[in-house]
Amino acid sequence: MPWRGAFSISEYEGTYRMAEYSSLEKIRLQKIEELRAQGIEPYPTRAERTHTSLQAIAALEAAPAGEETEIRATLAGRIRATRPMGKLVFTHIEDGEGKIQLFLRVNEIGQEKIDFFNKYYDLGDFIQASGVMMRTRTGEATLQVHDFKMLAKAVSPLPAAKDETLDDGTLVRHAALEDAEIRARQRYADLAVNAHIRENFRQRAAIVKALRSYLDGEGFLEVETPILQPLYGGAAARPFVTHHNELEQDMYLRISFELYLKRLLVGNLERVYEIGRDFRNEGVSFKHNPEFTQLEFYCAYADYLKVMELTENMIGHVCDTVFGTRKFTFEKEPGKAYELDFSTPWRRLEMRQGILETSGIDIAEYPTAEALFKAIVTRHPHKTPDPHVTRGKLIDFLLGEFLEPTLIQPTFLHDYPRDISPLAKPKPGDPLTVERFEGYVAGFELCNAFTELNDPLDQEQRFLDMQTDYSDDEEEKNPLDEDYLRAMRYGMPPNGGFGMGVDRLTMLLTNNRSIREVLLFPALRKEE
RNA sequence: GGGCGUGUAGCUCAAUGGCAGAGCAGCGGCCUUUUAAGCCGUUUGUUGAGAGUUCGAGCCUCUCCACGCUCACCA
Known part of the structure; x- marks a missing residue:
């Protein structure tokens, strides 16, 4: 608000810096x-x-x-x-x-x-x-x-x-308050006036509580790891950078919890989870906010199949305790509503099979980036991916273009290309593929999990590969975390790990198609 | 960052390039069971900001700002 001089009432005149009334x-x-x-x-x-x-x-x-x-x-x-x-x-x-x-x-x-x-x-x-x-x-x-x-x-x-x-x-x-900008900027007014918005946030709190109660019941220990980190990692994302004056070093806001939580497995904490904020310095959209709430858990002696069971049971528990049902309506676009059913078990779909069925391309027949690129442009001349990317990125392209939109009911899409999954363990007998799955609902990614890589030598090599693979792409280049490798050399039990956007889960279960609706104070440009 | 769109009273919205309006809110009055209470009267504007074209701009052009949608990005 610009300053336009004091209001004339004597009580206030000259006493306060007055906004324009x-x-x-x-x-x-x-x-x-x-x-x-x-x-x-x-x-x-x-x-x-x-x-x-x-x-x-x-x-x-x-x-x-x-x-x-x-x-x-x-x-x-x-x-x-x-x-x-x-x-x-x-x-x-x-x-x-x-x-x-x-x-x-x-x-x-x-x-x-x-x-x-x-x-x-x-x-x-x-x-x-x-x-x-x-x-x-x-x-x-x-x-x-x-x-x-x-x-x-x-x-x-x-x-x-x-x-x-x-x-x-x-x-x-x-004359309801509907202006999206005012509703987000002045959430206090939105909440005061729109009772259904208050209900959204009560449900969100109940969802988080139910996630906790499920994991607590399964013997997981809730922990807190650093948000302010000397190195960032565990995901491919640009970080926010800040600076510590006394230490005279740059610090990063975390982009994931993964590397710290897995250090705890080295320390014999067998089941750990954290619910907290991640920060990614990237585009803002209806499903992306620069800071968002993430749930990650790691479970020793489990593999990704076990994690699938934990996932569908955990979300089932949330559905039951918060909503009393496993069936939900989600209006993805105006007039385009889906009936979602979170009953267990969720559908399991191998990624290779899913891509074959939706795009007609069997990725197993094209073991190199060049061959796969040629196959894509031959079969789908109107959809051209970037020709300079890795085979894994091309598979990701096929996934996004053809398969993702078809994954409406809760589905575990499993077995991912190794080169886009540097922290996941290879499938025995298939060096190009790792034991990884993503949970898809209503056509978008809800969670991501894998059998965690616990071989310190393989991990070191993967880090080095990442450095060279993306040597011309600064944004993709993650710093090499020597301390993480040191931890892994002490021995990390085989384990399955899991990450999920809590905001996205809330969107699905409360039928909100914008992440803004489930964030009390979404990121906005500062006002004039 | 690119494309498309939106921005008018406190709120929701009108207004062929020709006097900026309505409903609600507000203010004054009437009203002893209302619930969008009603009835009578009435006030409120840097039309997001700035520049340009024009006799004349809310409307046309340009720049900027904010927001929305979308694409890119997000392993």
Whole structure:
């Protein structure tokens, strides 16, 4: 907000650096000043509440007929609608659980208080009201107010206006806050006004809790590893760089947890997991945010087949405990909804087979990048991949172009090319392929897992190969982590590892097609 | 980063290149069971910013800003 000079009210003049106030805000500031002039503090320090909105309604419903007037309650919440009628006022307040109607009546509180309410209370203000529970003529559970108090005056009007409930119970939103930018930038206003958004985030919290409870139940230890790292690794992504002044060295925000968690397996912690933030300095899109929540776990003496079972059971557990069902509707595009079924077992599909079925190309017949490239351009002349990439990248291209869009129901796509999987263990008898799978749902990648490479000499060679393979591609070049190799030389048990974007899982289960909808404060350019 | 699109009152949206508008919110009044309460009256604008074309620009052109979609990127 540009500074445009102080608001003229004497109370504030010269005292604060004032934003530019709208005419609506100036009126509310005037009300604040008038309240203070009357000795009424518009921001009192303490509040009281005996019932939440739901508790008050439940108490009324539980009361035997004729004893309703015994139910005294003090409620607190934000004013969302007012209907003043001269000698009566109906108003709805909203608290953390829902809405409840307040009824101010001249017979109980007198005209003076009615007028005072109408003059000084606005939509958005926090109010405390006490009285007795009653039912209106239409049967709505309502608090008949005997006394009320301002808890916090809102200077700025909330962006949304009103809801209408039709006879059939449908909620129609009028002048609702829909602007995507305002909703994301001012999430506080979005949450205050859009109850269904609050529900999204409650569900997200429940999902994370259910993931934890499943892994805890399976004997996994939750750990925390460094976010600020001297080297980054475990994924192919550009990192954020920062600098430590005293140590006089650059530090990186982690792009994955993998290399630290596997060090713990060397230390005989057999089952570990971490839920936390990864940072990738890359493009922002409806499914990418520069920081996102990742779950990784590593399980000693397991292979990727065991990890598949853990995965489908873990997600099944989340579905059951949070939603009570394994069937979900996901609207990937407007008007294009999928019915997803997370029942176990998920479909297993070998990548070679999947690519053959969807593109007509059997990658096993083309063991070199040159041969595979030729096969692709011959069969699909209108779809041309970059000719200078590795065989693994070409397979990735086929996967993205042809196979991925067909993977709607939960599917484990398994057995990946070795050269795009430098931390995965080769399949016995097939040196070009590693034991890796990705979980696909609704046509996009949900998770990634493999039988972890635990041969320190092979690992060292893979790192060196990466350095040369991508020598002309700085962005792909991961630093060689000598300490990780040192750890592995002490001996790492065979193990299966797993990583999943928690934001993406939340998107799927809450039917949100944009990652912004499941992040409270998604990354945005700074405002002017 | 490329392409396409959007930006008008606090909110949701109108306006052939010709006086910037409506509903809600706000303000004043009436109203003792309302729930988008209603009725009467009424206020609010740097049309994202800047430049240009034109007698005249919300509208056309250019630059910039923000956001959305999409492509690239994301093993």
